[in-house]
Amino acid sequence: MNSLGEKKEEKVGRKVQDTLALMRKNKVSYAMLAPYFILFFLFTVLPVLTSIFLSFTHFNMLEMPQFIGWENYIRLFLEDDIFMTAVKNTFIFAVVTGPISYIMCLLFAWIINEFKGKVRALLTLIFYAPSITGQAFMVWSLILSGDRYGYLNGILIKYGFMFEPKVWMKTEKYVLPLLIVVQLWLSLGTGFLTFIAGLQTVDKSLYEAAAVDGVKNRWQELWYVTLPSMRPQLMFGAVMQITQAFAVADISIQLAGNPSTNYAGATVVTHLIDYGTVRFDMGYSSAIATVLFIVMIGTNKIVQKVLRKVGE
Template sequence: MVNNSIQRTSKFRLFLAKEGNAYAFISGYALMFIIFIVVPVLLAVLLSFTLFDTIQFPTFIGLKNYVTLLTQDDIFMKYVLPNTIEFAVIVGPGGYLLSFILAWMLAQLPHLPRTILALILYSPSMTSGVAMSVVWLSIFSGDQNGYLNSLMLNYNFIQEPIQWLQSPQYLMPIMIIVTLWSSMGVGFLAMLAGILEINPEMYEAGALDGISNRFQEIIYITIPSMRPQMLFGAVMAIVSTFQAGAIGVTLSGANPTPQYAGQLIVNHIEDYGFLRYEMGYAAAISVVLLLMVLIFARVANSLFGSRE
């Protein structure tokens, strides 16, 4: 027994000597990840099975919140879910494709203009909230002083100002335009870095093997050589698309948005969680959103993940 104890102690010390520094370095991140990611997700899953109004202690009600969401919540099924799918299908792939195209175009430029243009394209993702309030609200203002209304009135395209941000007909297209404008984030930078890291000799070898144009270079050399960056960009595009809820509320100035035209799942969560204080039901919606993000992330991983 004593010998076994001594052996276990010596193995543990040997493990600490070899791996201790590595685990010490990641311990801070692991602690923060558990506190701010794992614990909140687990609590949201547990709360989704309860009736909780933030005042009384949660009451377990089983799957009732999920049944209500799928069978009785007409707003969710008629407006929120279709809006979210439409928004995600257009903004997600659209922003992702736009990021790749712009990153590829910038990679063809010399260092100085590439750096300046990359900063210009990246800056909207850092200042999107402020820019939305200052720039886009001024452009789409519903009075005659709004830039777009003023321009169209001057050229007699319209006879009276259009309430762009209060009209269900125009709110979703405007949300999509503004989101695409601010979609050049870290995924775009990762793609640019991935393209720049490709060895130029691979293109020369490809030319010898019969690749004759830039499109073939992109398909057969560029994309396969930067799968990790493509996967990272895809995951970031998915997450940012599904968590984009503030844009409709910021543009329209109301939650819910006018006639639910720009209501996304995140807005629905905020509506029930922070306006109606139905935290259990809001947690159930958030779990559904998490599952949607996981499904799309798995699809992205199957497309751009390692083949090894």
């Protein structure tokens, strides 16, 4: 028994020495990576850990945090009806806008990639611009304005579909569908650019080899050659689209207000913003953020498993 234990200790010792030797050998690389890891720890890992800790406390930013255990989570799931409404709205957003926007990004990137040079660059800019412009909410505010000067009201009245203007973003049944439409319009963002870049890196010789192996049309090329060749971009795009789908807040606040009519446009993030920046109940808002973080991580894991099967 002692000899077995000694052998294990020697094996572990050798592994430690090999690791240290490898680190010394690549110390320049570690030194170059250090600034990123330091910043990542300070501005990503540390805030997440702090938020998880604060979720078990009562903290109003004026007094020291008081540990209260699971009280925030019990209140969140059993007593907060608005949170449950926000969860429902968020999952509707995620289920509708997540897959549709992901497919839209891939489809438009695939089509635009067929063009060459300046035409491709121009089309990329046209499709990408709505996601980065600061005037997007102003455009939709004009379209959805609740008087006769709103573009949507004006068009529908002009062609006889209705006779009185509707206050779109103050009418409960219209709020969520219209927010979904706006979210889809804004969805061609970073994931879209990633897919454009990924499509341009696919080795053209693979298409010739696929044709020899029996691939007969563009759809088969897409499934058996293009998508498997850009799995990293597909993974990154999925993460971005999922994050965007679950983190919807700005469009709801800008167009429907916070709170929206009967909380029809409330999402988990708008609920978090309400408690974090209006009520300053940082412990409770941290509990909301922690739940959202866990859901997003779980969803990303599921999507990654699905995407690994692409082209099989």
